Amino acid sequence: MNPIVAIVGRPNVGKSTLFNRMVRSRAAIVDDTPGVTRDRHYAECTWFGRTFTVIDTGGFDPLDDEGMFPLMREQAQLAIEEADVVLFLLDVRAGVTPADHEIMRILRTAKKPLLAAGNKVEGPATETAVAEFFELGIESIRPVSAEHGTGIQDLIEDLIEAMPVAEDLDELEDPSVTRVAVIGKPNVGKSSFINWLLGAPRLLASDVPGTTRDAIDSAFEVDGRHYLLIDTAGIRRKRSISLRLERFSVVKALKSLERAHVALLVIDANNGVTSQDARLANLCLDRGCAVVVVVNKWDSIEANTDTAGAFVKEMWRTLPFMTWAPAIFTSALTGQRVLKTLEVVDEVRAHALNRIPTGEMNRFLAKTLERHPPPLHHNRKVKMYYATQVSAGPPTIVVSTNMPDGVTVAWRRFFERQLRENFEFEGTPIRLLFRQRGEGDEEKRPRKSSLPRRKSR
Secondary structure, X not given: OOOEEEEEOOOOOOHHHHHHHHHOOOOOOOOOOOOOOOOOEEEEEEEOOEEEEEEEOOOOOOOOOOOOHHHHHHHHHHHHHHOOEEEEEEEOOOOOOHHHHHHHHHHHHHOOOEEEEEEOOOOHHHHHHHHHHHHHOOXXXXXXXXXXXXXXXXXXXXXXXXXXOOOOOHHHHOOOEEEEEEEOOOOOOHHHHHHHHHOOOOOOOOOOOOOOOOOEEEEEEEOOEEEXXXXXXXXXXXXXXXXXXXXXXXXXXXXXHOOOOEEEEEEEOOOOOOHHHHHHHHHHHHOOOEEEEEEEOHHHOOOOOOHHHHHHHHHHHXXXXXXXXXXXXXXXXXXXXXXXXXXXXXXXXXXXXXOOOHHHHHHHHHHHHHHOOOOOEOOEOOOEEEEEEEEOOOOEEEEEEOOHHHOOHHHHHHHHHHXXXXXOOOOOOOEEEEEEOOOOOOOOOOOOOOOOOOOOO
């Protein structure tokens, strides 16, 4: 599983700039105004052969109780609790502040591997200013310039060295066990749902958001089928994190989805699909998990002949990228259709492992191209030579083409819809890769020489 690195520090010390430098993008908003990053941004990156997740937290100012800062502080605390390594970023231009001392006090209580970096080191004067921060009790401070990239590689080497050793995942590779991550916002009924599946109150269930403190694995068997349920914790204990943080349950889901075959995305029927539900659905898609949408607390909805249909229609309006996922309406309070969920889990797991023979895939490709060929690209015809499924779980299909850049988003979506209509891929994402036809193919002819031919005598 990928380790998580949380970047924390006062507002405007350069956390977002460092985040962008580490993930090699401009995913985080960068501005000189303190408090620009209010939410947590997260992204995967790979350095020196090691892949890890970086979290860019909001400005962490424990001494400011006005405006957005209390909420930003709580987000940073949540990231600290979930991180495997904490990177404390300091501003050498501003020097040591009371807020830096207070942040350091909080980091000591976290008992997590801690690294410190002095940012904005861009000359001899700022290099010597780094020594001032040793009064915080930090053993080592790495001087960096996030804006110019100075010292970043050395800092990342330090981070990788501090990361935990990869866990032994042999037990997780047992093909007979279906690993299921139960994800969702706090207080949607995840623990109660799992209690019904297990047939015993193994997990503490409560109406108070954030009752579950840690991810708990629960192994069980039903009719000879083996499952491993992962109950993802919601928001942390109340004395640490405010209930206003209900919408921030992404970090915990990140760890659980790394291990899961199937994700049960639990949605509260009373609240409908929210923006946080959409974020969690996107996480499932990014990590290639098969998905079952569990609409919980359905017993509290006044039903008529079209209640479920109207709910589904509105749900797919909010989650248009997830319409291939089956939805099941349950009640963890009464047990309504809870066990039925396992049958759907088995189905989507089988679909995720479905493999289409290359011959059948190419016959399908030929029929699809005959029905609806890709549009021209720069007045040139986009050709598709062959398609093959290279892996499953999720199904990954490679299509050989003369112009990968010429395949439009609309045609990709059309091709995926055709795949789902012709093959059993319900409940699983499909990864489509359009690749340039390789060297040596008959379509690859050598260019004619631009030199004039020599006249024969």
